[in-house]
Structures are given as C-alpha cells and as structure tokens.
Amino acid sequence: MEITLNGKSVPVQGEATVLEVARREGIWIPTLCHHPGLPPYGACRLCIVEVKAGGRQGLTASCTLPPAEGLVVETDSPRVRERRKVLVQLLLAVVRDAPEIRELARRLGVEKAPFKPPEEKRECILCGLCVRVCETAGNSAIGFAFRGSQRRVSPPFGKAAADCIGCRACAKVCPTGAVRFEQAGDRLTGEPWQADLQVARCTSCGRPLAARLLLDFARKKVVCSDFEGLCPACRRRKVARSVKRRG
Amino acid sequence: MNTAEVREIIARHPEPEGRVAAILEEIQKKYRHLPEEALRIVSGELGVSLTRLYGVATFYAAFSLEPKGEHLISICHGTACHVKGAKNLAERWEREVGIKEGQTTADGMFTLEAVRCLGCCSLAPVFSIDGKTYGGVKPDQVPEVLGEWKGGGGR
Known part of the structure; x- marks a missing residue:
C-alpha cells in the first residue's frame, strides 16, 4: 500500500496510522497526547493533517487516521499550520510556563495567546497520557473525573491515591510537568495525587531503590529472583562477579 | 447502605x-x-x-456522590423557560426552601437543581418534582406546591 505525503508517494510498512508513516519518513508532526507505547487517543489535536483525496477530505487527527490506498495527505498546508497555531494559543493560555508547549509555540511562530487564561492557575492540559499509562503500566490509580470545564485528573473521590504504586510513569509521560514525584529519605511523594509511599532500600548497599509497592507489583509480573531487592549498581556487581567466576 | x-x-x-x-x-x-x-x-x-x-x-449529572433529598425539584433553565422568567421562579424556590440551587435541605427532604431543559418548552416556565411536571407556573404559586409536597401529598 502506498499513500501520498506532501506530494511524495511513500510505502506503508505495516503502520497503523498516518502519523506513524509520517514519522518514519522523517516528517515533523507535533503531538502532546501521543505515546508510542499507548493506543492512539486523539485528544490534543496537534497532529492534524489535511486529507486532500482518497478519504474524507478536510482536517483530521493523523494519530487516529489509518492509511488507505490512494490517500493524499498534506502535513504542513496553510490550513494545518493556521489551525495548529490556534491550538497552541489555547494551550498557552492554560499553561504558560510548560517548556514543551513554549517550544511548540516557538516552532509554530506563536508569540502570544489572545485567549483569556482560566482564573485558577492550571498545569494540566487533560491530554490523558498519565491516565492511560496508569491503566496500562500502573495500577489505575488516577483517572478523569467530572466533565466540561470541571474535568480533571484525580484519584477516586479526590482523596490521596490509594492504588498508586509509585511507578512514576505518569510523571514520565506528562508533557507539562504537572505531575511531580519527590523522594526524601524513606518516603516517595507524588503530586497532585497526594501519593505517599514507603521506599525500599537495596538489600545489599542500603541505597534507596524504589517504592516498596512497585517492587511487589513488579514481582507479580516478572521473574527476576536473582536480583530481587538490589539497586542497579549492586546488580551489575553481582553479574560481574558471576561472569568472573565462570571466567 | x-x-x-x-x-x-x-x-x-x-x-x-x-x-x-x-x-x-x-x-x-x-x-x-x-x-x-x-x-x-x-x-x-x-x-x-x-x-x-x-x-x-x-x-453524569444523574449520579451524585452526596445524598440527595427525598424530593428532587428540578427547575428548568432552558431557553424558553429562561425567557419566561425561570430565574424569578428559581429565586422564589430558593427563598421558600431556604437553599440554593444544587443544595439539599438539612432535613434531607428537598434538593433543588437547575436543569437545562425538561423537554416541554410550550409549558414554560416549568419545574418538576420527582418527575411530576408543573407548567406555566408563576413564582407566587410556589408556596402552594411546596405545601402539597411537605404535607406528603403531591404525588
């Protein structure tokens, strides 16, 4: 199967979406809610492209657009550029200081947001990455709650995240830095989930390793009894010693 | 529970x-x-x-995490009702029951809620209590209707 991207015919090599084909071809399409490890979601709309022929014509999100024979797509047409600018202006109005969004704004030539910012300061753009990664890799500790202007990401009942295992995947994928984990001594705290977890220490050197619940969780999923409870450095040492013995 | x-x-x-x-x-x-x-x-x-x-x-608005009152008073604020004075009607209800829209009385008898359309615009202004619809009502009729429901009638 072949599709036409920006006037050039390119093969589809098993990719499920036009976004993936474009990225393989080295074409820049901005995204905020996309993660290769998660199913497409289509929330941030930044990946919009213009379908010219071979499908329903008009602007559509490329992260949820399956390639089809004869599809003709423009990823950087004036309409696409204009719409992306507005999207970034809206995002800028909500979260002014997030580096990733500022960088996007710079790249798209957006200087100021003409939109009125919300009254209370917000850091979350509701892209849903943290929610989806928590469902997939974590323990479904956080999710979307309420709707419309009240929509937010929250642990159940707005209480401290009781099901959080401290894997920090949410902080890792968050594009705006709205999720923050901090480790101090034997406690790992995560905001804004009000997570408070016990940190396990390396059984060999005593250095802080990871949240105890995360280790329990991982133990159920993978078998690695040789390295149980060891920090990366101690693991390496153990492997090195065993290799030397075999030597 | x-x-x-x-x-x-x-x-x-x-x-x-x-x-x-x-x-x-x-x-x-x-x-x-x-x-x-x-x-x-x-x-x-x-x-x-x-x-x-x-x-x-x-x-979903149909669900609530806080207990709602025994009787649910829904005041319509759809376009037709809005034009026909839903605001005055709502204010009268608030005065008579002593709570704001979205709240429940301390005795757990009544919940006042604002809804966007009850689907009977020709009867505007409209409110409903536990699904029973009152159309073409004036604020002055509120005490009488409230009296009926307080007395255990209404239904």
Whole structure:
C-alpha cells in the first residue's frame, strides 16, 4: 500500500496510522497526547493533517487516521499550520510556563495567546497520557473525573491515591510537568495525587531503590529472583562477579 | 447502605456489556446517591477500577456522590423557560426552601437543581418534582406546591 505525503508517494510498512508513516519518513508532526507505547487517543489535536483525496477530505487527527490506498495527505498546508497555531494559543493560555508547549509555540511562530487564561492557575492540559499509562503500566490509580470545564485528573473521590504504586510513569509521560514525584529519605511523594509511599532500600548497599509497592507489583509480573531487592549498581556487581567466576 | 442490597443489584445485571451505568443508576435510585462503599463493592464485583467508576459517577449529572433529598425539584433553565422568567421562579424556590440551587435541605427532604431543559418548552416556565411536571407556573404559586409536597401529598 502506498499513500501520498506532501506530494511524495511513500510505502506503508505495516503502520497503523498516518502519523506513524509520517514519522518514519522523517516528517515533523507535533503531538502532546501521543505515546508510542499507548493506543492512539486523539485528544490534543496537534497532529492534524489535511486529507486532500482518497478519504474524507478536510482536517483530521493523523494519530487516529489509518492509511488507505490512494490517500493524499498534506502535513504542513496553510490550513494545518493556521489551525495548529490556534491550538497552541489555547494551550498557552492554560499553561504558560510548560517548556514543551513554549517550544511548540516557538516552532509554530506563536508569540502570544489572545485567549483569556482560566482564573485558577492550571498545569494540566487533560491530554490523558498519565491516565492511560496508569491503566496500562500502573495500577489505575488516577483517572478523569467530572466533565466540561470541571474535568480533571484525580484519584477516586479526590482523596490521596490509594492504588498508586509509585511507578512514576505518569510523571514520565506528562508533557507539562504537572505531575511531580519527590523522594526524601524513606518516603516517595507524588503530586497532585497526594501519593505517599514507603521506599525500599537495596538489600545489599542500603541505597534507596524504589517504592516498596512497585517492587511487589513488579514481582507479580516478572521473574527476576536473582536480583530481587538490589539497586542497579549492586546488580551489575553481582553479574560481574558471576561472569568472573565462570571466567 | 446495605452490602447485600448492592450485591443483589449487581446480580440483576449479569451481561458484562454496558452494565456499569445501569447498576449505578439503581444504586443511585435506592440510596439517592452513590455511597463510596457501594462503588467499592461494584468495583470488586465487576473488576472495573474504582478510578473508572469515580469518573462515571462524576461525569453524569444523574449520579451524585452526596445524598440527595427525598424530593428532587428540578427547575428548568432552558431557553424558553429562561425567557419566561425561570430565574424569578428559581429565586422564589430558593427563598421558600431556604437553599440554593444544587443544595439539599438539612432535613434531607428537598434538593433543588437547575436543569437545562425538561423537554416541554410550550409549558414554560416549568419545574418538576420527582418527575411530576408543573407548567406555566408563576413564582407566587410556589408556596402552594411546596405545601402539597411537605404535607406528603403531591404525588
């Protein structure tokens, strides 16, 4: 199967979406809610492209657009550029200081947001990455709650995240830095989930390793009894010693 | 809240597709809200995360995490009712019952809620109590209607 991207015919090599084909071809399409490890979601709309022929014509999100024979797509047409600018202006109005969004704004030539910012300061753009990664890799500790202007990401009942295992995947994928984990001594705290977890220490050197619940969780999923409870450095040492013995 | 009752409600919905909303609806009807403990039971029985259930419970206006009053007074603020003076009607209700829209009286008798359209615009302005519709009402009629419901009548 072949599709036409920006006037050039390119093969589809098993990719499920036009976004993936474009990225393989080295074409820049901005995204905020996309993660290769998660199913497409289509929330941030930044990946919009213009379908010219071979499908329903008009602007559509490329992260949820399956390639089809004869599809003709423009990823950087004036309409696409204009719409992306507005999207970034809206995002800028909500979260002014997030580096990733500022960088996007710079790249798209957006200087100021003409939109009125919300009254209370917000850091979350509701892209849903943290929610989806928590469902997939974590323990479904956080999710979307309420709707419309009240929509937010929250642990159940707005209480401290009781099901959080401290894997920090949410902080890792968050594009705006709205999720923050901090480790101090034997406690790992995560905001804004009000997570408070016990940190396990390396059984060999005593250095802080990871949240105890995360280790329990991982133990159920993978078998690695040789390295149980060891920090990366101690693991390496153990492997090195065993290799030397075999030597 | 009674654990057995909640389990009974769940048991009435064995088909896995689309049963969450139906179960929550029955729980809401029975207890006039969704008790946290009930959601925990539903989560355990259905294998749906509590996080998901909380999302559903807060998304739909039909669900409430706080107990609603015995009688639900819904004041329509749709376009037609708005034009026909829904605001005055709502203010009168607030005065008579002594609470704001969205609140429940301390004795748990009445909940006042603002709704966007009850679907009978020709009767504007409209309010409904427990599904019984009152159309073409003037604010001065509010005390009389309230009296009926306080007296246990109305229905």
